[in-house]
Amino acid sequence: MRVLGVDPGLTRCGVGVVEGVAGRPLTMIGVGVVRTPADAELSRRLLAVEQGIEAWLDEHRPEFVAVERVFSQHNVRTVMGTAQASAVAMLCAARRGIPVALHTPSEVKAAVTGSGRADKAQVGAMVTRLLRLAAPPKPADAADALALAICHIWRAPAQNRLQQAVALHTTHATKGRTA
């Protein structure tokens, strides 16, 4: 199973691709950050995020996209941009019929460290260990994206297959309606 994890953001959108199945060693396929200039217009920044995500989907062809679930109780100034960047990532996946899963930050932390309240350093350390990397991926957004992908792979495989079937079915139904 190949999963693209996305830690959404306008300034830095973390992206990481992990391959593997639950109970077996995992492999990092790629990791990076899509950046957009803070002084650009919002619509141009969203376009740049789209182009970045599309490039990752083109190159790595993931079967699932796992996006961090955004909560509105976060920092009010940044949460809107995060919500909008996450919308772009979800949209790019949905257009290709790739199922999208949302995981909360505490679900992701609990998956890779055993504690939903782990700090960034602990998440980075576990991502490094689980993917057998030489050093923690930088910046933290990139490590978080990999943690999201790992979290997703470790979900119940049956649930993932069901979601994949539903997503493909819905894509065809939607296409039929708008044609």
Place this chain on the structure above:
Amino acid sequence: MRVLGVDPGLTRCGVGVVEGVAGRPLTMIGVGVVRTPADAELSRRLLAVEQGIEAWLDEHRPEFVAVERVFSQHNVRTVMGTAQASAVAMLCAARRGIPVALHTPSEVKAAVTGSGRADKAQVGAMVTRLLRLAAPPKPADAADALALAICHIWRAPAQNRLQQAVALHTTHATKGRTA
């Protein structure tokens, strides 16, 4: 000048196209609502919003897109969906090099009624009068989308022309970087 106004939302996304220039009678070209089912997955809903907005852009070829600026102090449960639907609308416009303007609800109300605190009925009544319609557009989201477009047309024309030039320039620059 032809403007597509978008009142963003996942359940009901109001869309309205108005043509005209400041100081002259305005013409409504089209009005409607893009709806997505509340029980669908978020990524599929965003995809449906994109398909709806794309259809309106294809049919009406606006020179500007005016989107309501979303504030996080609104109802916390709905604001994330509104922010994400607005991201999709902005993205669709940016992909085509169409400049996007954001106007706050009070700017729009002040533009069409003279008061930033006007209620929905007052906005609907003024939209009906300004566009010489037989009855107020329903639902309110559709009337709000038309009000957004009117608000945009009444901005300083020089400012609009400048934004259009910048948007086109940026599109070409962005394309160059990613090619």
